[in-house]
Amino acid sequence: MECISIFDMLKIGVGPSSSHTLGPWRAAERWILELKSTNLFYEVEKINVHIYGSLSLTGKGHATDLAIMLGLSGTDPVTIPIDDINKIVEKVQNTQFLNFGNEIKLPFDAKTNITFHKKFLPFHANGIKFDATLKSGSKKTKTYYSIGGGFVVEEERKNAKRNINTFNKFPFPIQNGLELLTYCKQENKSISKIVLENEQSLRTDLEIDTQIQKIWDTMLECMFIGCHTEGKLPGGLNVQRRAYSLNENLLGKNKSYTSPKNWLETIRNTEVKFRQILQWVSCFALAVNEVNASLGRVVTAPTNGSAGVIPAVLMYYMVIENHEADFESVKKFLLVAGEIGSIFKKGATISAAMGGCQAEIGVSSAMAAGALTELLGGTPEQVLMAAEIAMEHHLGLTCDPIGGLVQIPCIERNSMGAIKAINAAELAMGSDPKNAKVPLDKVVETMWETAKDMSSKYKETSQGGLAVGINMSDC
Template sequence: MESLSVFDMLKIGVGPSSSHTLGPWRAVQRWLTELADELDAVGGLATVGHVEVHLYGSLALTGQGHATDQAIALALLGHEPETVPVASIPGFVHDLAAAKKLSALDGIAADVDFDMATDIVFHIDERLPGHANGLTCHAFVDERVLSSSYYSVGGGFVVGEDEVPGAAGFVALPHPSQTPDELGAHCAERSCSIADVVWTNEQAWRSDDEIREGLRAIWKVMLEGVYRGCHTDGILPGGLDVRRRAAPLSRRLLTVDNVCADADTPNEWVDLIRHRDFRFAEVLQWVSTFAMAVNEENADLGRVVTAPTNGAAGVIPAVLLYHVCFSAEPVTEEQIIEFLLVAGEVGTLFKKGATISAAMGGCQAEVGVSSAMAAAALAEALGGTVAQSLMAAEIAMEHHLGMTCDPVGGLVQVPCIERNTMGAVKAINAAELAVASNPDDARVSLTDVIRTLRETAEDMSDRYKETSQGGLAVNVSVRVPEC
């Protein structure tokens, strides 16, 4: 049984992809740490003369469009995804590409040959045996070549070659849940909500203050991402000429008598929306605007929260912000924290029982899972029972089954940005349906759907698994991307 924290499912990082950007970033960081240990007796990382990183499978096929090469460069330069100044990323990458040298590895002074143009190798016709997202790192030390392989398995999770997922960081939890039924049983035994059970489990890793502060930080990044996306115009990079839509939509929705209202901070902006009256159609437009704002930021290497992945990063913020902006009563910070606890825990059930990697399961494993996470959290926030919350997750996921991942141009713009809007709307509908229903009458369980997701992923052609070799990716005419 894997022990997964909410903070494993909701990670602060940089776009555009958790599996193709954050995962390789973390893999290279891990490699440098392990390499330093291996070389400790002979002088450490300072003895390395040259490094190469080889990408396989989906990482090779869509790696440039998903900024995998930039993530590798940033990792080698010693930057952290949570803190790197995103506006400076192009400059960091440009300078390294021009220098063709690394003056330090993991903070250790060195003189390492590294040419981004030739030392990041895309093996588009090869795949490593363990997962569709594989990479091998080579360090040249004197006459030796030291190599290690890793897999980016979705959501920023990384496993080493022949490593059992979750084994290294296993923590014994008071209420471990591998399946929805086990989670429901823990709630029934304690006569409490999902959020209560998850909070108790989180205490195995962190103090109460650390849990609260961590979730506040996650919500802050989510809200700031929506706010930035709703205040940034222009064309997204990559050559598809995709124009940002969240900002003009937001302005139109806030315009009355040709006057557009605005606010200087994210919280003031939320209050502005809360105190306006909107028609049903306009509320739907706001949900889409929130989701698009996050994923436009994600596509532009902005800071977002994997939820559970970068490609699906807009769904949970959109649904949570819908709840904050359009509920009859003000939503408290404690309720926001509970929402994130429930969403994160439901995500762990999909990670344990199926996959959250589009390279393994298509978009059903990303936007579909995110929609299920958001639906369960919203259902509990609306006063639903544990059974109704799990039913909401089932409804949302059931109607994403079979969804392919077919990124046009290998980017996260078409159809990814709009798919987040659909996932958010489905989550809200699923939560409302579940709270108005009797789960005892349901013919399909969340356990059934998770199993079906896994089996559908196994049956799906690789053409529809984040390879850009099928679907819209081959039927939409595009210019050659800039990268």
């Protein structure tokens, strides 16, 4: 049983994948810390890295090898200047030396020191093993698993408890939707207030507000960058960016802004009808995932591949539904979204390598639907009903990225997930939850059963579906 903060579910990082990029990056950082804690870091003279399963099969397209080099170089995905990413990687590739932990210069040739294995390790589809040869000639080996959303664990899941908060720290420990509703009824409080009290047991109000503001600022900046960047995405598929032209066409001559916040206000002052609303929501979602595909900075929500759904729906609320929406609206939205995401992580998975795309876009759509419902004035029961509706209509969604890149069909799926989330919220707002036939916990359970039954070809391995139906050469 895990006690998961919303800040575990909503992490600031670098694209294109939380499990295949951010996870390996964090694993490399963690390995360095462990070597230092055992006084072995300065004894290392050679490094080899082995990647397994889904992490290997789509690793090149997800920049897994680049993330490993960046992590081993001692950089942090939250703070590294985006412009430095290619510089650091190119220096390692050109000199065949790595500045290990930003302290020790070690020989490192990515082509020979990083090995991709098609073999799957038993514990999880995303395995990564670090080998260090010490000056004494002995070797130290450590294996990690990137389990989705930037979470990294060791051999046994129980070890994850050491790295995230234990249950007894929360005044309202929540394992599923039923427990969450029980607390809301007992305390006569909204979901966001229950979740906030849990967060307050870990952090001060200032720390909570500061971190939520950072998350929203990152989301808003990401949408802004995506809507103002032209060209094609890297990777070989020659995918044309679309958010730029959508933003241009929708704003027309209304372009007198200089910052993301001014841009938001400009959109608020733009007349929109139903078709334009659909276009704006798609524009926001596409923008985030185009930035993600370009190794830009995004917020895992709950993953990088599904990072566009939540900011798109929140932006929809702020620029379409409620022009008076402010930080408090953002705070409530992210508190609810984070908690719904944690329920899916505890009861199923948020890893496409384990559950297909239903575990990414499906979960993000459920998170956004529930969060939007609370902002629209929905009851806790309607919030969970909206989350259930959104997931119900993503069940069975496969993960089959062409070329192993987080581009096709991933980017468009964020747009579809955002639209479904808004629709799910409206359906829940117009319904009596007493008449609902499928509770949230049942759809979580069904999603996990579906994931276990799904062929590995459709779990982020690029061995089935569109990934084999469309050739890179055709693009």
